[in-house]
Amino acid sequence: MERKVRVRFAPSPTGPLHMGGVRTALFNYLFAKKHGGDFLLRIEDTDQNRFVPGAEAYIIESLKWCGLVPDEGVGFGGDFGPYRQSERKPMYKRYADSLIDNGFAYYAFDTAEELDELRKEAEARKQVFSYDLHTRNGLKNSLSLSPEEVQERLQSGQSYVIRFKMPENREIVEEDLIRGRVSFNTNQLDDKVLFKSDGMPTYHLANVVDDHLMLITHVIRGEEWLPSMPLHILLYESLGISENRPRFSHLPLILKPEGKGKLSKRDGDKMGFPVFPLLWKDPETGEFSRGYREDGYFPEAFVNMLALLGWSPGTEQEFFSIGELIGLFDLSRVVKSGARFDPEKAKWFNRHYLQQKSPDELAVLFLPILNEKGINPDLQQLQLIVGSIKERCEFVKDLWDQGHYFFQAPESYDEKTIQKKWKPDTNEKLEAISELFETIGDWDAANIKEVFSVFMAEKEWGFGVVMVPIRLALVGSSSGPDLFEICGLLGREETVGRIRKAIKVIQ
RNA sequence: GGCCCGUUCGUCUAGGGGUUAGGACGCCAGGUUUUCAUCCUGGUAGCAGCGGUUCGAAUCCGCUACGGGCUACCA
Numbered sequence: 001m002e003r004k005v006r007v008r009f010a011p012s013p014t015g016p017l018h019m020g021g022v023r024t025a026l027f028n029y030l031f032a033k034k035h036g037g038d039f040l041l042r043i044e045d046t047d048q049n050r051f052v053p054g055a056e057a058y059i060i061e062s063l064k065w066c067g068l069v070p071d072e073g074v075g076f077g078g079d080f081g082p083y084r085q086s087e088r089k090p091m092y093k094r095y096a097d098s099l100i101d102n103g104f105a106y107y108a109f110d111t112a113e114e115l116d117e118l119r120k121e122a123e124a125r126k127q128v129f130s131y132d133l134h135t136r137n138g139l140k141n142s143l144s145l146s147p148e149e150v151q152e153r154l155q156s157g158q159s160y161v162i163r164f165k166m167p168e169n170r171e172i173v174e175e176d177l178i179r180g181r182v183s184f185n186t187n188q189l190d191d192k193v194l195f196k197s198d199g200m201p202t203y204h205l206a207n208v209v210d211d212h213l214m215l216i217t218h219v220i221r222g223e224e225w226l227p228s229m230p231l232h233i234l235l236y237e238s239l240g241i242s243e244n245r246p247r248f249s250h251l252p253l254i255l256k257p258e259g260k261g262k263l264s265k266r267d268g269d270k271m272g273f274p275v276f277p278l279l280w281k282d283p284e285t286g287e288f289s290r291g292y293r294e295d296g297y298f299p300e301a302f303v304n305m306l307a308l309l310g311w312s313p314g315t316e317q318e319f320f321s322i323g324e325l326i327g328l329f330d331l332s333r334v335v336k337s338g339a340r341f342d343p344e345k346a347k348w349f350n351r352h353y354l355q356q357k358s359p360d361e362l363a364v365l366f367l368p369i370l371n372e373k374g375i376n377p378d379l380q381q382l383q384l385i386v387g388s389i390k391e392r393c394e395f396v397k398d399l400w401d402q403g404h405y406f407f408q409a410p411e412s413y414d415e416k417t418i419q420k421k422w423k424p425d426t427n428e429k430l431e432a433i434s435e436l437f438e439t440i441g442d443w444d445a446a447n448i449k450e451v452f453s454v455f456m457a458e459k460e461w462g463f464g465v466v467m468v469p470i471r472l473a474l475v476g477s478s479s480g481p482d483l484f485e486i487c488g489l490l491g492r493e494e495t496v497g498r499i500r501k502a503i504k505v506i507q
Numbered sequence: 508g509g510c511c512c513g514u515u516c517g518u519c520u521a522g523g524g525g526u527u528a529g530g531a532c533g534c535c536a537g538g539u540u541u542u543c544a545u546c547c548u549g550g551u552a553g554c555a556g557c558g559g560u561u562c563g564a565a566u567c568c569g570c571u572a573c574g575g576g577c578u579a580c581c582a
Contacts, residue, residue: 012582047581112580119579128508128578161580179512188510189578196580203582227511227577250512253575257518262575308531312520316530335520337513338575345519345532355545392544402544417542463541471542479543 003244005037007218009063009070010207012044013055016280016289017062019341020222020254020263023306027251028220029068030307030329037217041073042210043084046200053283056084062277066299067322080214085206092201095209095239096162096194100142104238105194107160108141109153132190133168162195164204164231164238172230177218177249177331184230192231204228208235211246220249220331223338249331252310255340263341265289273343277302296395301350310339319352351394359387365396373400375407385489388481402480406489409498410476417478418506421468427503429466430473432459434499437492445488452484473502 009025011017032039041063043056060075072078082088099105108131115131122129129135136143141163142150154160170186194205201209211219229248236242254263257271268275268290278291292302304320312335313320313328320328354362363382370377377385389403433452440451456463471483474495480486487495 010582014582044582050581108580110580115580126508130509130578159580163580176512182511184511193580198580200580202580207582222576223512224576224582229511252513255575260574308519310519314521316521318531339520340518342518342532348532351545389544391546421542468542477543481544482540483542 003215003217005032005035005217006040006215007032007037007220008040008042008073008211008214008216009068010042010044010210010221011059012047012050013052013059014047014050015052015055015282016276016278016291017055017059018263018265019275019277019292019306022062022066022068022277022302023254023309024220024222024251025063025068026066026303026306027311027329027331027334030325031218031220031331032071033326034329038071039068040078040080040214040216041070041076041083042214043074044203044206045084045086046196046203046206048086048198048200058278058280065277065293066303068303085201085210088206088210089200091213092195092205092209093199096201096205099164099194099238100162102238103165105162105164106136106142107150107154108139108163108191108193109145109158109160110140114140130190131163132166133187136163136165136191159197161193161197163191164194164235166191166231167234172233174229174233174248176226176229177247178334179226179250179336182226182229186230186234189230192228194235204231204235208232208239212236212239212241212244215244216246217244218249219246220251223250223253226250249334252335253338254309255338257341257343262338271343273346296397297346297350298353301346301353304353305346305349309341310335319349347394354393354395355391357390359383359390362386362390362396362399366399369397369400370407373407377407381489388485388489392481405475405480406486409494409501410474412476413472413502413506414477417468417472421465421472421478422506423465426465426469427507429461430469430499430503433466433470434496434503437487437496437499440492443488443492445482445484448487449484469502470499472506473499 007028009028011021029039031037041060043059045051045056056074063069070076072080073083096105100107115129119129131139138144143165145153166186166189168187171183172186173181173183176182192204193202195201210216229250233242233245236245255261256263256267263275265275274290274292274295274297276289276291277293279294280289280291281287282289293299300321303322303325307320307325308318311329311333313330314333360383363379363386366382366386367377367379370382385403385406386399389399392402393399433455436451436455437448440448456466467483468478471478471480471486474483474486474490490498
């Protein structure tokens with residue numbers, strides 16, 4: 001019988017979730033939903049030293065914002081809990097003991113200081129110390145020490161770790177669902193710690209045990225885990241649980257927009273883009289890191305952008321709803337090489353999703369920004385304004401930059417435009433136009449344009465010489481939507497008032 | 508250093524023995540907008556290098572170079 005697909009996203013609560021982590025969650029989610037399976041959230045908090053308060057809640061909120069809601073996990077219930085590894089602590093020792101009993105693992109009594117010393121010595125000789133089949137017999141462990149001494153140390157409560165005894169000269173070959181055949185020789189691998197002296201398992205043990213217990217069918221994780229895949233495979237084998245063990249897929253990393261290495265928080269700070277989904281306040285330093293949500297990105301845009309970073313459906317389609325992504329997603333189409341992140345393209349995606357929204361929707365999103373400035377516009381009027389300026393915007397907050405003059409008369413006028421377009425007779429012409437405007441019957445864009453055109457034709461004035469000055473009077477600069485539309489939206493009184501004010505102020 | 512993974516326009520990618528090597532972002536130009544932005548049209552630009560296999564290689568193989576990851580009682 002085919003097992004139900006079950007995948008997990010398993011972050012550590014050591015800080016805010018990185019956008020690379022969000023992408024890993026996304027690909028897991030897409031894969032699960034594509035196959036009618038389950039998507040779980042497991043919190044891997046086995047390192048008490050690196051625990052950061054608030055990080056877990058941040059992870060959960062980030063997933064929710066992106067619409068990647070787990071079927072099971074911390075905060076979401078489920079039958080395979082607890083889903084926080086710290087709460088599963090008692091389970092792991094049993095597995096570690098079984099490994100010892102069957103000769104696949106051993107106790108090691110070397111202190112962290114002793115090992116540190118060995119590493120330093122090796123470094124001095126331009127070598128790298130490795131706890132492995134070549135060195136383990138010369139170190140303090142249950143392989144090198146007599147059984148009596150091991151018993152004695154154990155009984156006296158001396159602290160120890162449990163290490164995996166890496167077998168000699170075995171070829172571990174695995175078919176990675178993204179990379180294809182990957183192989184390792186165990187002679188190159190070291191004896192990893194599985195169980196720490198504080199009684200907690202390391203990632204390797206906890207990960208394998210939990211994936212087994214939670215019936216995980218596919219492990220989809222970042223490429224940084226590829227080197228430990230043979231260890232994990234051997235662990236399943238040694239634990240006698242390899243029959244239904246998961247298949248592996250290793251995702252390419254997200255790289256810096258420029259320069260070397262993977263994308264880091266620093267890059268965002270330096271180049272002015274968020275690296276995290278949500279705003280984060282470091283509980284220790286109080287330092288803030290910007291988030292996509294607070295920067296004004298729509299979750300659909302963020303998810304769409306992330307989906308295409310390292311994956312492509314093979315068509316020329318660029319915009320996808322989450323439903324389309326689920327339908328199209330395929331691990332074999334994930335790219336193998338690392339992807340440089342392009343903040344410009346992220347903005348482009350947001351522009352697209354903003355343009356897709358109706359003026360009503362945008363007006364609702366814009367309203368809080370206006371309220372904060374003490375402006376309480378009529379909602380219907382606001383929708384009209386938004387409709388005329390939205391195509392110039394990438395973010396909701398751009399609506400203010402593009403349309404502030406609808407709510408506040410300009411305080412100053414663009415100096416360059418004055419120099420270029422404000423001629424000696426401009427004031428005179430604008431006064432004539434003000435008088436004209438006062439006589440117009442229906443004050444709407446089409447009619448204003450009509451009457452204005454007739455007037456201009458009669459006077460034989462060129463449009464260019466008055467259009468820009470009027471715009472300057474109304475807006476303060478030389479950009480914006482159609483001038484008559486602005487006049488219509490502003491209303492007759494405001495329009496004429498602003499023109500007359502400009503006549504007074506300029507020249 | 509060792510091990511593993513990778514390499515198509517500046518960037519994200521399609522293409523997996525015979526293609527004018529396709530699309531998107533960016534950039535540039537033209538058109539529209541009597542402004543600016545949008546929008547439309549066009550353009551720019553790429554198979555890392557060298558060997559091999561083959562009638563034929565971006566595509567398969569090898570080497571080199573370059574990039575990335577791992578090499579903790581971190582995940």
